[in-house]
Amino acid sequence: MKKTIQSRKDIEILVKNFYDKVINDETIGFIFNDVAKVNWDAHLPVMFDFWENVLLQNNKYSGNPMPLHVSLNEKVPLTKAHFDRWLKLFHETVDEYFEGDIAILAKQRSQSIATIMQIKIAESERARR
Ligand code: HEM
Numbered sequence: 418m419k420k421t422i423q424s425r426k427d428i429e430i431l432v433k434n435f436y437d438k439v440i441n442d443e444t445i446g447f448i449f450n451d452v453a454k455v456n457w458d459a460h461l462p463v464m465f466d467f468w469e470n471v472l473l474q475n476n477k478y479s480g481n482p483m484p485l486h487v488s489l490n491e492k493v494p495l496t497k498a499h500f501d502r503w504l505k506l507f508h509e510t511v512d513e514y515f516e517g518d519i520a521i522l523a524k525q526r527s528q529s530i531a532t533i534m535q536i537k538i539a540e541s542e543r544a545r546r
Pocket residue numbers: 445448449453454455456460463464467480481482485486489495496499500503526527528530531534
């Protein structure tokens with residue numbers, strides 16, 4: 418049976434399984450593997466903190482992901498298709514493992530953060546012209 422998202426352990430299950438899909442994905446995998454060459458041992462704990470902060474509100478993450486994605490977009494254009502794919506994989510992972518209010522919140526928050534990210538990227542492109 419699926420469970421609700423309640424703890425750091427649940428967040429770790431969500432995030433790890435999501436990135437397992439990401440690194441093997443034909444549409445967005447190369448951005449992580451070949452462009453950013455992500456160090457997963459360093460990145461995963463940051464993502465646990467980020468999602469724990471967003472979903473369980475415990476102030477573990479105090480960074481700002483927006484500038485990082487704006488810079489990444491200068492190395493490889495991050496398109497709507499990339500964001501749609503990211504969101505599809507994230508929502509799929511949430512639904513595979515979890516149910517309940519926090520699972521719904523995870524899908525809503527990822528959607529709204531992705532929207533803001535795309536707006537920030539578009540603004541940065543206008544400023545560069
Ligand atoms: C096309 C979609 C996206 C791509 C290709 C992408 C890619 C990346 C990459 C390459 C990194 C750097 C990892 C490293 O440290 O080496 C990163 C960091 C991060 N991403 Fe994304 N991302 C995407 C969308 C999102 C979305 C929608 C969210 C939030 C809902 C998000 C949240 C974060 C956070 C929190 C970090 C860590 C920032 C920090 O170090 O403080 N990303 N992303």
